[in-house]
Amino acid sequence: MVSETETQSDSLNRALEANRELWDAWTQAHVKSDFYDVEGFKRGACTLPDIEIKEVGDVAGKSLLHLQCHFGLDTLSWARRGADVVGMDFCGRAISQAMQLAEELALSARFVCCELSELPSNLTGQFDIVFTSAGVKAWLPDLTVWARVIAHFLKPGGMFYIREFHPIAGVLDDEQTPECPPRLRYPYFHSKEPMQYEGDGSYAASDVQKDRPHHKWCEWTHSMGEILTSLIEAGLRVEFLHEFDYCTYQSHPFLVRGADGFWRYEKAPETLPLMFSLKAIRPSKQQ
Numbered sequence: 001m002v003s004e005t006e007t008q009s010d011s012l013n014r015a016l017e018a019n020r021e022l023w024d025a026w027t028q029a030h031v032k033s034d035f036y037d038v039e040g041f042k043r044g045a046c047t048l049p050d051i052e053i054k055e056v057g058d059v060a061g062k063s064l065l066h067l068q069c070h071f072g073l074d075t076l077s078w079a080r081r082g083a084d085v086v087g088m089d090f091c092g093r094a095i096s097q098a099m100q101l102a103e104e105l106a107l108s109a110r111f112v113c114c115e116l117s118e119l120p121s122n123l124t125g126q127f128d129i130v131f132t133s134a135g136v137k138a139w140l141p142d143l144t145v146w147a148r149v150i151a152h153f154l155k156p157g158g159m160f161y162i163r164e165f166h167p168i169a170g171v172l173d174d175e176q177t178p179e180c181p182p183r184l185r186y187p188y189f190h191s192k193e194p195m196q197y198e199g200d201g202s203y204a205a206s207d208v209q210k211d212r213p214h215h216k217w218c219e220w221t222h223s224m225g226e227i228l229t230s231l232i233e234a235g236l237r238v239e240f241l242h243e244f245d246y247c248t249y250q251s252h253p254f255l256v257r258g259a260d261g262f263w264r265y266e267k268a269p270e271t272l273p274l275m276f277s278l279k280a281i282r283p284s285k286q287q
Helices: 004-031 038-042 050-056 073-080 092-104 116-121 143-153 224-233
Strands: 063-067 084-089 109-113 127-132 154-165 195-199 215-219 237-244 275-281
Touching: 004 092, 004 215, 038 073, 038 092, 050 154, 050 275, 063 073, 063 143, 073 084, 073 092, 073 109, 084 092, 092 109, 116 143, 127 143, 143 154, 143 224, 224 237, 224 275
Parallel strands: 063 084, 063 127, 084 109, 127 154
Antiparallel strands: 154 275, 195 215, 237 275
């Protein structure tokens, strides 16, 4: 007789495998996309938004672990700023592309391919900074595991930093017509059962894979309370939580791009939180 735990484990493994296949297909298209502009990066462009550079601070000579790094543009941007970097992702094609870019550009960086939960078995050492950025938490089924991995790799006194899309923005309809005011579509609170999606393109490229254009994938919702609590329970001390009424790309049809390059809900300024950033410290033993 199959236990309920075994059934849940099988379901989770199927969801993760579907997501891995999705990102394998997406990576191939993303490398060629205008959204990521790999050629511009090769010429020296930095992919890190100013807010991340300012809030993370000087990384020269520091060790930095980048979780869920995709094909490494942000990781390598930190390397260009002087950090000793390691990037991690569960997508083999993305990690292969990241390694190729690092070699081509003669940038010192290491990359690890595994599930985030398996990283402690695939990487040794601790880091001054653990970093992660926009669009990552929806792919994580369990933030308790996520937070424990972060704490595991932080040196005492080390910093965790995330800049991410706001959970409130995540409940809003992302397929409505631009003329409609924001409306609720997705749940805010976390459920062990993921939301299931299917489609042809990605956020960065409409043409993903001509021979197999239709994909299915799973995402998980996480509230702000869950994010904060998971980090606190892992032993980290939250130093700030900043919320922003703008986004770095058009995540919803009703957002309009301003002169500063950011996207906002112009019909009602300063009413919707669209992004947040958070800094947490692993306390040193004497604290």
